Amino acid sequence: MTHISVKVDGTTYEDDVEPRLLLVHYLRDRLGLTGTPIGCDTSNCGACTVELDGVSVKSCSVLAVQADGSEVTTVEGLAHDGELTALQRAFHDKHALQCGYCTPGMLMAARDLLREHPHPTTDEIRHALEGNLCRCTGYQNIVRAVQAASEEEVPA
């Protein structure tokens, strides 16, 4: 067992974990933060994307012990007091989800993009989301939602 201290969505947790525990399993099984889903076994789908110290990572491809001393933001840490962020609202308004399985990862990847490029082109949006697969929407509305959010004054 290895001792870790991780701040997740604003709360600091201290835990003893097996080194082989993946960050996504730590979030879901230990902390009960099931907003972050697991979509594949090959690190390809991006459904599990969270922010680790401010940048997007695939939480299925990070060990919980590697997050020791770090700050994690999951999709559950975005809205405050039930108030959705501009990006979340744009996903809702533009019908950027159907089953919703890819949505947490899409949101986290899109946040990352908007931090680096506050006003991306549709090409830049598509490139930035290339590590996130969606089986339902055909992506069009996801791209529209990210673009709509980028046009708002409020930061995503």
Add this chain to the structure above:
Amino acid sequence: MIPPAFDYVRPTSVDEAVRALAEGGEEAKVLAGGQSLLPLLRLRLAFPELVVDVGRIPGLRGVREDGDMLVIGAMTTHHDVVHDPLVRRHAGLLAAATATVADPAVRHRGTLAGSLAHADPAGDLPAVVLALDGEMVAQGPRGRRTIAARDFFVDYLQSSLEPDELLVEVRLPKADGWGFHYEKFHRVSQSWAMVGVAALVRRADGHIAEARIGLTNMSSVPLRATATEQALTGAGDAEAVARAAESAAEGTHASQDASATPEYREHLTRVLTRRAVLAAAGMG
């Protein structure tokens, strides 16, 4: 899937890491960005007894100049490489090729050194470092040694690093004044190269004075297209480049898989080499 159980250490210096690797022997594995190792563990294709996490060793991340060389620390991520002003200025080929690796989340964690140590023939960066005439600096219990890129890649997923050696930095001669282009052919976004061609071209008086070409995924190790490199000397127009590119697949040993036959890969090599050289030479 859940990875197999292993012991874990997180050394705080290179010496400590090397000691841990030496004690762990063949059963120890370095963990850098984890973007190749963790998928392997999840698929239960690797069973290390000890994982040595070098991610927090101070001084291993970052890019600096050393005279005519660019020195890239082992924990420098793909994302760092793509955005680093020194890399963009002196090794633009590496920045351009790294931008085609995987996706932003993987690039935030994965490292240049990890890609090289992993020695996957489909990885984009081995052929790039080979074309740049780079060298790797390894540290082990017997001290430091420098390995030229042409001696570093031994076979499929096998580098010349010993199990108790840590790759600490990658050194690249500055390629100032060279035109460059990385041409990657893949079927879907985010997937690995079916074939990739890394081209560096130095021009003088409107002609190609010197060319260096690295091939991705045309053998169990990255290759240089030496016949084409020689044939390009003196080439002054697109037709001469196209003629030289005809020999790009000479000496290759492409594999057969679900997406391509060796013959198709050879064809791609010729076409992509022509495109890459034309773009690098500004003749496209």
